[in-house]
Amino acid sequence: MRITTIVMSVALVAFSATLLLAQKSFEGVIAMQGAGTTEMGITFYVKGDLALIDMANAMGGPGKMLSNRKTKIITSLIEKDGQKIALKMGPDMLKGMGSMGAQGKANMAETEVKVTGNTKKIGKYTCKEVIATADGNQVTAWITDELGLTLYDLFPIMEDAIQMSGAGDKAMVELLREGMVLEAVMKRKGSDVPEKLVTTVEEKALPDDMFAVSEEDYKVFDLTDMVKMMQEMQGDPEKMKEFQELMKSLNQN
Numbered sequence: 380m381r382i383t384t385i386v387m388s389v390a391l392v393a394f395s396a397t398l399l400l401a402q403k404s405f406e407g408v409i410a411m412q413g414a415g416t417t418e419m420g421i422t423f424y425v426k427g428d429l430a431l432i433d434m435a436n437a438m439g440g441p442g443k444m445l446s447n448r449k450t451k452i453i454t455s456l457i458e459k460d461g462q463k464i465a466l467k468m469g470p471d472m473l474k475g476m477g478s479m480g481a482q483g484k485a486n487m488a489e490t491e492v493k494v495t496g497n498t499k500k501i502g503k504y505t506c507k508e509v510i511a512t513a514d515g516n517q518v519t520a521w522i523t524d525e526l527g528l529t530l531y532d533l534f535p536i537m538e539d540a541i542q543m544s545g546a547g548d549k550a551m552v553e554l555l556r557e558g559m560v561l562e563a564v565m566k567r568k569g570s571d572v573p574e575k576l577v578t579t580v581e582e583k584a585l586p587d588d589m590f591a592v593s594e595e596d597y598k599v600f601d602l603t604d605m606v607k608m609m610q611e612m613q614g615d616p617e618k619m620k621e622f623q624e625l626m627k628s629l630n631q632n
Contacts, residue, residue: 404428405526407582409533409559414575423533429590430533445590448532452603454592465592469603470535489513490553501561502580511554515568524558526580531555 404427413419424431428448445454451470456463490513497508499521506521554560563576592599600622612619 405528405582406585407580408585409526409528410579410581412577412579414577424585424589425528425533426585426587426590431589432534444534445592446533446535448535451535453535456592456597463597465597465599467599467601467603492553492557494557504561504580506561507557509554509557513553516565518554518563518565520554520557520560520563520576522554522558522560526559528559529555529557530559 406426407424409423409425411421411423420435422433422435424433430446430448432444432446434442434444443456445456447453453468455466455468457466458464490511492509492511495508495510499506499508501521501523504523504525506523509520509522511518511520554563559578559580560576561578561580565574565576567574598621612622
């Protein structure tokens with residue numbers, strides 16, 4: 380009886396450890412670098428549901444965002460004319476922004492996504508080969524699900540942003556659902572220059588304050604509830620004027 384109890388206890392501990400390991404959230408740095416017709420670089424600092432997105436070398440110029448996978452809230456961090464501004468946007472507003480790409484989405488060709496069955500190790504991660512084809516464009520990617528993340532988890536508006544860029548990118552939209560892309564090559568119809576993407580992953584501890592916005596450093600505009608914000612500004616003409624000037628200056632860029 381005692382031996383049976385010991386065996387069961389050991390099995391229970393092992394099972395609990397396995398569950399904890401499986402539930403462990405990724406913490407560290409994911410850096411993506413592209414090359415080809417368009418060169419870009421984005422770095423994600425990730426801690427559980429939180430991500431700091433550094434677009435210092437991305438299309439559209441430098442910028443940083445904070446993303447919360449659980450709440451779907453994105454905070455855009457802007458430094459302009461010596462000011463630090465944080466624009467906090469909720470899922471409803473982001474959905475509205477994404478709807479601007481509805482026409483591009485409607486015009487997208489059907490996509491064929493094929494998991495070839497081939498696998499290989501990239502760093503310490505096992506990756507599967509996935510090929511997506513749409514409208515003569517083909518993406519061959521090596522994707523891992525061992526991080527428990529996709530780009531859509533880190534950057535909620537990523538799907539709409541890709542769709543807005545044109546019908547030929549539907550292959551990439553579908554492919555990104557499969558996991559985290561560690562290597563990819565895209566061959567566009569009519570182009571002899573392949574576009575490449577290489578991702579590096581470093582697991583390491585990150586400080587909590589990296590994912591917080593200090594109201595001492597930033598002027599924070601909470602756009603998650605536009606009606607509430609506008610009502611509050613009705614009683615604060617100075618803040619309303621400040622916000623209007625901010626929006627005007629941002630639209631001029």
